[in-house]
Amino acid sequence: MKNKYLFGGLIIVIFLGFMAYLFTQSNIKYESDFAKVMKEQKVVKATGSWVKDKSYVMDIQNRVFSFYMEDADGHQMKVVYNGSMPNNFASAQSIVVTGEYKDGCFQATNILTKCPSKYEGQNVQAVKTSNL
Amino acid sequence: MIGSIILTLALASSIIAMVMYYLGYRGYNNALNIGRLAYHVMAMLVFLAAALLEYLLITHQYSYRYVFEYSSNELKSGILMASFWGGQEGSFMLWLFLTSIVGLILQNYASKRGDLEPRVMSVFTLATSFILLMVSPMFKNPFVYLWAEPIFIGIKSINPNLVHLPFVQNFLFADASSNQQFVKMSTGLVSALTANGISVGQFVINGRGLNPQLTNFWMQIHPPILFSGFSMSTVPFCFAVAAMMKNDYKDWVKQSFPWLLAAAGILGLGIMLGGYWAYEMLGWGGYWAWDPVENSSLIPWLVAVAGIHTLLVQKKSQAKGDGIGKFAKTNLILMSMMYVLVIYSTFLTRSGVLGDASVHSFVNPGTIVYLFLMIFVGTFLLVGLGTLAYRWRYLTLHTKTDEGLLSRELSLFTASIVLCASATIILVGTSAPIFGHSVNAKFYNSMHIPIAIIIFFLNGLSLLLKWKDTKSHDLLKKSLPSIAASIVLTILIILFGGISDILVMLLVFSVTFSLIVNLEIAIKIIRGNKKMLGAYVAHIGIAIFLLGVIGSSIYGREKELDLVKGQPQEVFGYKLMFTGYEPIDNNSKYAFNIKCVKGDNAFTVSPIMYIADFNNSLMREPAIYSMATKDLYFSPLGYDDGSQTEGGGPAVSLSVGNTTNFGGAKITYQKFIPPDVNTMMGGGNFQLGAQLVVDKDGKTYNVQALMKKNGRQIEFVPVELKDANLRIQLQKMDPNTQKAEIVFSKINDDNTATAKPKEVLTIQASTKPFVNLVWTGVLIMVFGFFISVSRRLKESLS
Structure with a gap:
């Protein structure tokens, strides 16, 4: 009787404790408010959209890609990514960048583009109602 | 239309079967035959609906939305048939189809075992009713017409002879930014077409096609096997609830054992095939990325494996005359949770809650489906744990709970708890995005090294321990040879592999320990009753698997390379030279040839890249060169023609x-x-x-x-x-x-x-030492499961 609860309980306590610790260490929060991203300066997954009006730079030799992102409230920030432009970047509906805000720009280590996987659904707005 | 009617009738039959089976259980003997009939009618209707969907796909009937969305004229016949489960609606249909088959087998099985059938089948038909509700016209029905909701269809899919008709012009749209033309398919257009004597099938002549990542061999076998595992997971749940309904915990153990083993075996095989698919085709660089979709099928598997071991204890202690046996409550919880977690996995991956977190593409199906799936999970959780709460007092009073410290019972129980801890960790990590958090692979990896050490050590130990109690000097005497052998082997591996991490050393030790103990027993009994071999074969398989995991993930090396055409570069002792690219598969893909030379051994590998028409994205396929002790793995990253x-x-x-x-x-x-x-x-x-x-x-x-x-x-x-x-x-x-x-x-x-443009192919080259052991290990394990199934099947009749 005692042994079962002793061993079971011990394992549960150790692993759940370990998990809780690791979770606080390794978890990355999703953040859609760029004002917070810029203020807090810790590693987050910032979700927003690409500012297509502002210039972007793809430096092929150094493999640095930089562009501007904005959140729903219109806060904008510059994103610098060490890598090439993701293939479906231009058609992405929204972008998730992982990294932290440092030295005046968001240093991204990863870019995830969310594309309309059923393009017709989202295209309804993009398709201009200009009859041929 | 016909399809929706068939599915609605099937839903009605399923509900009738459920009610009748329940009444049968309550003592209305006439109801049992009606329930049986209703279940068979339901199964036949489901088969009919599945056949109809397959027929619509094969005959390219694009007036059905599902056919239009997930297939096209270009798909080869095997893939065309597999497009059945290319989308959500279809994968629910596959799940339903396989669950119906499982139900037929279960009905037959249960009817031969006393009064089992009405109880088990009334719970089982609850599950089929839910899945049928899911594909009913209210939710994710695969038989919806193309124009049910207005949809923009690319001009490529429209019959070119009809697009110029005057009345069609009102439905033509152009997208200025992409310069594409669309036809808005709506009820208005359909009535205009009908008025002119044109059917939708004549007007829309091609479908959108299947995601190119799915158009390969593995698509044809991985989903059916995985979903078979999901479907079979229903059965242990039903047996557990059925046992609690009757408040008799004697027979359910042996009756559910073969089902549990078979479900876990098939599910394990399905998970492994998914991993192999990812490794070979998708170019993730590995077989396991802790992706939510992978994780969510692993969680129920871990719970099932935990359950197998505690169920074994209950069976043994029943045989020794311990009343209902040990760990009855644990087993009832685990059996219920296995299926609840399968549904939860469906909820995670199909409801769109993980949209931001996974590389798998998810479509947000809307809040109604989200809520429905929540209700589905909630209902089964309630049924499972609710009946348990109802019987809790009885179970507590009738379970004997005394295990010696050095008993096989306790060590199996502890191992099960560790497996559940692993499942919990993966569950928490995978569910984190719901609460706006995410964890990375490190979270899972660093948790699972200690877990694996404990599990494999316990595995070896439990087999040296006797049931009930073991004297410590007996244990010492018995375990000394195996421990000595595994220490020698571990030292050899450490020296040979250059291992420096203490945790990895411990892991190697506990895995070799488990391997040796199991091998020893297996060799002892191989001349006797071969049916007894199952567990040991499965353990040997999983130990081999883990050695493969250690080799390929901890000792693999990887390097990103820019290969300039014609200029050899050296990596991992191989001279690599990019020699140019060539079109393959009717010019739809490009193979980038890399010549590899090491000593006398020369070979060419060809990773593939292409732009898929389907989503206008760059697709990459790795090239793998397999050798006896390692794989060389080449992932293409990009190509620059220098201009x-x-x-x-x-x-x-x-x-x-x-x-x-x-x-x-x-x-x-x-x-x-x-x-x-x-x-x-x-x-x-x-x-x-x-x-x-x-x-x-x-x-x-x-x-x-x-x-x-x-x-x-x-x-x-x-x-x-x-x-x-x-x-x-x-x-x-x-x-x-x-x-x-x-x-x-x-x-x-x-x-x-620089005068001449340089052609540069960027690749990631990596070595995967002993990755073969990963696949063979799992296959051996699955084989072991099925040896056990045949043994337990025989016992279930006694």
Whole structure:
């Protein structure tokens, strides 16, 4: 009787404790408010959209890609990514960048583009109602 | 339409079967036959619906939305048939179809075992009713017509002979930015077509096709096997609830054992095939990425494996006359949770809650489906744990709970709890995105090294321990040879593999310990009753699997390389040379050939890249060169034909009014230079470009960066400002948005002197030592499961 609860309980306590610790260490929060991203300066997954009006730079030799992102409230920030432009970047509906805000720009280590996987659904707005 | 009717009738039959079976359980003996009949009717209707969906796909009936969305004329027959489960609606149909088959087998099985059938089947039909509700016209029905909701269809899918008809013109739309034409398919267009005697099937002549990542061999076998595992997971749940309904915990153990083993075996096989698919085709660089979709099928598997071991204890202690046996409550919880977690896995991956977190593409199915799946999970959780709560007191009073410290019972129980801890960790990590968090692979990896150490050690230990109690000096005597052997083996592996991490050393030790103990027992009994071998074979398999995991993940090396065409580079002792690319598969893909040489051994590997029409994205497929002790793995990352880097500088995208800096000069895009519209429309020669103002060292220059069209040739005219040491060349210009991409470079920059463009293939090369053990290990394990199934099947009749 005692042994079962002793061993079971011990394992549960150790692993759940370990998990809780690791979770606080390794978890990355999703953040859609760029004002917070810029203020807090810790590693987050910032979700927003690409500012297509502002210039972007793809430096092929150094493999640095930089562009501007904005959140729903219109806060904008510059994103610098060490890598090439993701293939479906231009058609992405929204972008998730992982990294932290440092030295005046968001240093991204990863870019995830969310594309309309059923393009017709989202295209309804993009398709201009200009009859041929 | 017919399909929806069939499915609705099937739902009705399923509910009738459920009610009748329940009444049968309550003692209405006539109801049992009706329930049985209703279940068979339901199964036949489901088969009919599945056959109909397959028929619609094979005959390309694009007037059905599902057929249009997930198949096309170009798909080869095998893949075309597999497009059945290419989308959500279809994968629910697959789940339903397989669950119905499982139900037929279960009905037959249960009818031969006392009064089991009405109880088990009334719970089982609850599950089929839920899945049928899911594919009913209310939710994710695969038989919806194309025009049920207005949908924009690319002009490519429309019959070219009909698109010019006058009444069609009102439904044509153009997207200016992508220059594509669409037809808006709606009830209005359908009635106009019908009025003109044209069917939708004649009008829409091709479908959108299947995601290119799915158009391969594994698509044909991985989902059916995984879903078979999911379907079979229903059965242990039903047995557990059925046992609690009767409040008799004697027979359910042996009756559910073969089902639990078979479900876990098939589920394990399905998970492994998914991993192999990812490794071989998707180019994730490995077989396991802790992706939510992978994780969510692993969680129920871990719980099932935990359950197998505690169920074994209950069975043994029953046989020894311990009443209902040990760990009855644990087993009831685990059996219930296994299926609840399967549904939860469906909820996670199908409801869109993980949208941001996974590389698998998810479609948000809307809040109704979200809520429905929540209710589905909630119902089964409630049924499972609710009945348990109801019987809790009885179970507590009738379970004997005394295990010796050195007993096989306790060590199996502990191992099960560790497996559950692993499942919990993965569950928490995978569910984190629901609460706005995410964890990375490190979270899972660092948790699972200690877990694996404990599990494998316990595995070896439990087999040395006797049931009930073991004297410590007996244990010592018995375990000494195996421990000594595994220490020797571990030291050899450590020295040979150059292991320095203490945790990895411990892991190697506990895995070899488990391997040796199991091998020893297996060799002892191989001459006797071979049916007893199951557990040991499965353990040997999983130990081999883990050795493969250690080898391939901890001792793999990887390196990113830029391979310039014709120039050999050395990596991991191999000379690699990019020799050029060639079109394959009817020019739809490109194979990039890399010649590899090591000593006398020369071979060519060809990773593949192509732009898929389906989603206009670059797709990459790795190339793998397998050897006995390791795989060489080449993931393509990109290809540069050298034409773009000619200017040397970065390309800058500017809109009118934007300013940028380059080499101390301030450059402003002042205005757009428009083309002459009439000549452009007429197909004549024209030019367009950007009017730029350059400020440098107090001087101002006015520059025109132009694109000229001359006949069929398009030329971007470079401009050189010698005083400002600046070269400007337009690279791209969008006349609609007036957005320009311009390359700036310094004139005296050495880079511009490079005469010949360099073709560069960027790849990630890696070695995967002993990755073969991963696959063979799992296959051996699954084989072991099925030896046990055949043994337990026989016992279940006694």
